[in-house]
Amino acid sequence: MSDPVSALKNATYVADIAEIKEVGPVGMITLRGDLASKPVQKACMTAAGLKIPQQRHCFTQDGNSIAWMSPDEVLIICAYDDVAAMLGKLNNALKGSHALAANVSDARAVFDVSGPSAREVMAKLAPVDLDPSQFTAGMFRRTRIAQVPAAFWMPQEDMFRVICFRSVAQYVFDVLGVAAQPGSEVGVFRR
Amino acid sequence: MLIVSCPNCGITAEETEFHAHGEAHITRHTVGSSDDQMETYLFMRKNPKGVHFERWRHQNGCGKWFHMARDTMTLEVFGTYSAQTYNPPKDLLAEIDAKRPGWRDVS
Numbered sequence: 034m035s036d037p038v039s040a041l042k043n044a045t046y047v048a049d050i051a052e053i054k055e056v057g058p059v060g061m062i063t064l065r066g067d068l069a070s071k072p073v074q075k076a077c078m079t080a081a082g083l084k085i086p087q088q089r090h091c092f093t094q095d096g097n098s099i100a101w102m103s104p105d106e107v108l109i110i111c112a113y114d115d116v117a118a119m120l121g122k123l124n125n126a127l128k129g130s131h132a133l134a135a136n137v138s139d140a141r142a143v144f145d146v147s148g149p150s151a152r153e154v155m156a157k158l159a160p161v162d163l164d165p166s167q168f169t170a171g172m173f174r175r176t177r178i179a180q181v182p183a184a185f186w187m188p189q190e191d192m193f194r195v196i197c198f199r200s201v202a203q204y205v206f207d208v209l210g211v212a213a214q215p216g217s218e219v220g221v222f223r224r
Numbered sequence: 225m226l227i228v229s230c231p232n233c234g235i236t237a238e239e240t241e242f243h244a245h246g247e248a249h250i251t252r253h254t255v256g257s258s259d260d261q262m263e264t265y266l267f268m269r270k271n272p273k274g275v276h277f278e279r280w281r282h283q284n285g286c287g288k289w290f291h292m293a294r295d296t297m298t299l300e301v302f303g304t305y306s307a308q309t310y311n312p313p314k315d316l317l318a319e320i321d322a323k324r325p326g327w328r329d330v331s
């Protein structure tokens with residue numbers, strides 16, 4: 034069997050204000066359906082051990098995460114090798130329900146942006162209020178990064194995990210790198 | 225720049241996260257319509273300076289559609305509301321009546 038390859042082969046950019054790292058391959062399953070319905074909630078629990086997150090939040094347990102994408106969509110994030118089994122369990126649990134689960138792992142790229150100025154790097158590129166009082170660990174945000182759609186959340190303070198389409202992985206990596214250039218810190222979030 | 229609140233996901237952000245998709249609450253004539261109806265749908269718009277009702281989509285966000293009432297002259301956003309409706313909500317219309325008396329005469 035061929036080996037999975039992430040979009041940028043784990044390219045890394047290290048600057049003293051932030052570090053950009055392509056991580057992956059990462060397992061990702063899109064699940065669409067009525068998030069308030071029993072079958073969808075039960076499927077997430079049985080397949081991934083996850084409950085449906087609050088609106089615009091990402092919930093993590095035992096290495097698996099589930100992110101609120103829209104009123105009828107969640108994204109399950111897991112180990113790349115676990116996707117096939119998890120998808121099987123999801124589809125099994127969703128039999129007869131009006132819902133769809135699909136493996137989107139290879140359609141996306143994932144980056145970690147970390148370091149003392151990680152918030153600033155993100156704030157330069159996304160039209161989101163990233164003040165520490167407004168955007169906190171556990172929140173999930175779909176938005177744009179410069180000119181392309183993206184989503185991110187903070188697994189912990191001073192660290193962002195960014196998801197974008199695989200086709201724009203190089204663009205997102207480059208633009209994050211520009212925003213993290215040495216000497217480009219603004220200090221707007223300094224406490 | 226417009227500051228827009230999406231009624232589907234609760235995000236408030238500036239307009240570049242969203243995309244406008246034209247006038248709302250019009251009949252989109254299609255297959256089987258007369259030439260006159262098609263012309264009305266495609267070209268005959270009042271386009272008043274002031275109060276507009278539009279369809280918008282949270283393009284770089286939750287991806288959902290919604291409606292927005294705004295003033296094209298002052299860029300004030302009066303409000304956003306569900307895409308699943310044929311008419312603006314009554315309380316929003318009352319608010320616009322209070323802020324822009326006479327707007328109904330020109331639109």
Ligand SMILES: [Zn+2]
Nearest residue numbers: 230233282286
């Ligand atoms: Zn939205």
